[in-house]
Amino acid sequence: MIRAIVVFVLLAIFPLVMQAMDNLFYVSFASRVLIYAIAATSLNLALGYGGMVSFGHAAFFGGGAFVVGILALEGVRSAWIAWSAAATHHPVPGRPSGVNVSRCSRSASPTRS
Numbered sequence: 001m002i003r004a005i006v007v008f009v010l011l012a013i014f015p016l017v018m019q020a021m022d023n024l025f026y027v028s029f030a031s032r033v034l035i036y037a038i039a040a041t042s043l044n045l046a047l048g049y050g051g052m053v054s055f056g057h058a059a060f061f062g063g064g065a066f067v068v069g070i071l072a073l074e075g076v077r078s079a080w081i082a083w084s085a086a087a088t089h090h091p092v093p094g095r096p097s098g099v100n101v102s103r104c105s106r107s108a109s110p111t112r113s
Helices: 002-020 025-049 056-073 079-089 091-107
Strands: none
Touching: 002 025, 025 056, 056 079, 056 091, 079 091
């Protein structure tokens, strides 16, 4: 338990120390590592525990990254605006693809006679 607290404190102090040393590359790198770790964990949950063969979450992850990239190209530098735009982007392609997938899975279901 003490080891976990020490690691948590070190990780909490890490961005402040790197900013004080004017070395923000490591903060950016650690942020990207954590973002990809979240995506990998969601894939583990979907494939491992759920037993579902689905790469749909990867498509939405890429779509959100695309939205953030377009906003950055257009000059939007606020992370709050980019995150909210990426989060509101998901229902746009998600609804038609979800309807299509559910329609196809009902017709090809092996349990239906």
